[in-house]
Amino acid sequence: MTEPSNRIVVIGGGFGGLETAMRLGGSTARVTVVDQRNHHLFQPLLYQVATALLSTSEIAWPIRHLLRRYKNIEVVLGKVVGVDRQARNVELEDGAILPFDQLVVATGARHAYFGHDEWEPLAPGLKTLEDATTLRRRILTAFERAEREPDPARRAAWLTFVIVGGGPTGVELAGTIAELAHRTLPGDFRNFDPASARVLLIEGGPRVLAAFRPELSDYAARALAKLGVEVRTGHPVSGMAAGEVSIGDTVLAAETVIWAAGVQASPAATWLGVSPADRAGRVKVEPDLSLPGDPDVFVIGDTAMVMSEGKPVPGVAPAAKQQGRHVGATLLARLAGDRTPRPFRYRDQGNLATIGRKAAVVDFGWIRFKGGFAWWMWGLAHIFFLIGVRNRLAVALSWLWIHTTGSRSARLITQRDPLVGDD
Template structure:
């Protein structure tokens, strides 16, 4: 019996899932490999970190998503190396899988620009584990402040600093400010949560630098109205558990969150090629590795350019388009359709929310801000969620939060690890 063509897709994110779902052909077997068992809707991850949504509403078991695809098998494993000569992917536990075509869609992780020791003091937000850890830090800081009898310690506990003013940073500080100003006000007795200091720090000249300046200015103004202190043109020079340093100014902050940069996975190392400054793998116009048409690299892992020479942005819609393109390309190789030629990214717009009543939306000639943009943002995100149950659950959570000002997922989980204990309560 003739062996089927073996396609191995590494990564169960937007790009990997889009590729698998779009690729269905006779005599093709697909293996999807991911180190976790779930697909994550990353654009709403910050809402788990800030108590709006539970984890189950933005993540789905990969096996469940592909249960009807008998041509697909799923492996939960961590990739350690790629043997291009023998066309085999090796796992950290000693296992491996052979491929005829390999698709690397392994995403990105936080970048501390050479200061990786800052990660323990200022965690980033890329996984469900990151989100629940940040939620624990934020809520535990309020709890510790309630117990503290030292004004300076209490002030440090109630100072929250987010580094990086892209969409994630803006969305994080907006919700943290709302928590302090609205949701928690009546629940504490020894502290006034409205006295919390929420900072957004950006090394560049403005927030949301990828958006038009008019929308950037609106976002900065909306954040200030929420009580957020916006510090632009100010790089972080040091970060530790005591706080952050901006130039020579030290700001005591027991809760810091990193949203300033990303770097690609270790795919470039697996392939033995030099990555770009962010570690991404340079690819040809059809998203293949130079000299290796059997290896595709997509999503945040790839340094891809559009027909006009501009880089393809590392966002979810781009990864999905690339995954679907790879599927079309492979179908063309199997003689099932016409060759799509080069990859062309079609920008569908940029969205960012600022709290629960305002947002900005950039659709090229159409630019929206305020409440209308917030509704557009919400509808767009609900539309792209997987499954009717999740769409309804998220919509109900948002409506409740919008109407009541309350957050529905304010649970401190994962045991006692990382609780910010006030120093005044610790026996000397």
């Protein structure tokens, strides 16, 4: 029988949590993975679902399926609302209690609106499959509304797409929406030209892709401009209302606004009863990723403020996977009786971002690429990290078809958006 001291609860089935669980698969520990959704999501390609390039099933997999071969792992579908560290319990919204001896918190991040949470209904972000299908619905519905709108000013507002935030997500969204308007949709409508759509990328800082080298950032801005994207830097969004967005003193009529400007950590700090390490709400951890004063509680991924070799670890998928593997290895060592602290060492695997169909930027630090070759590298890297041969083939074939024909098979408007009402 499993010893009580071997009860390990992992909160979150994302990159970090899944890696931790897989490392513990087949061990003597009794592992429980709890998530409020039943699927693991490959977030780097989420924007492609939002822009009708891929379907939801191509970038998400049931957590139970991924962990089914590990008989010592149980999966629980539920929403965590608290952690009682004294009683060693995880509390779920439905009142259920998950006891633990060791806890791994890998709950990721959510959107941050910098004190303007009232903007969220007007400018949804992109973190979940629900977000992606919401954005896809709003983007495609905007073109449908433009087709039936007789007033030129109102039609222009429906055909104006504003993306707030010039990081990789914002750049990738802007580029692919521009390609949707200029390459995919022309010929589908009778009362207007989809190529007349405006796509604006708003970045409050001095340049897009600030985490990349300046020359790659400059290339990205030029590539976006070539696609027809209007890039505005140094002018943060100052206000928002239904059908309009304010950029500095300029008010722009736009029915579709997408938020890609910031993230806020999950409420893990509140659950754990600690003070957040920064304004994003992340939890400060020890070098081995454990909670200060509580070596049996680990916090990883976007939820944690992690330092490695004197530098903060970025909140990207490769970092979360590395942290998950590290914590899994630490817990395996403890099961064998070794409680020696093991400092986490982050291995930077570089930054990648795509800008439309034939352009991307890749920065590995020691070497950098841009253009078509970088686009192929970006695609191969993402296909490699997808889970399962079926998904790799499906995504590769979808991209090949889109690259060859320009057609997007996932252009489906599903469900109703209460913000824009029914047709």
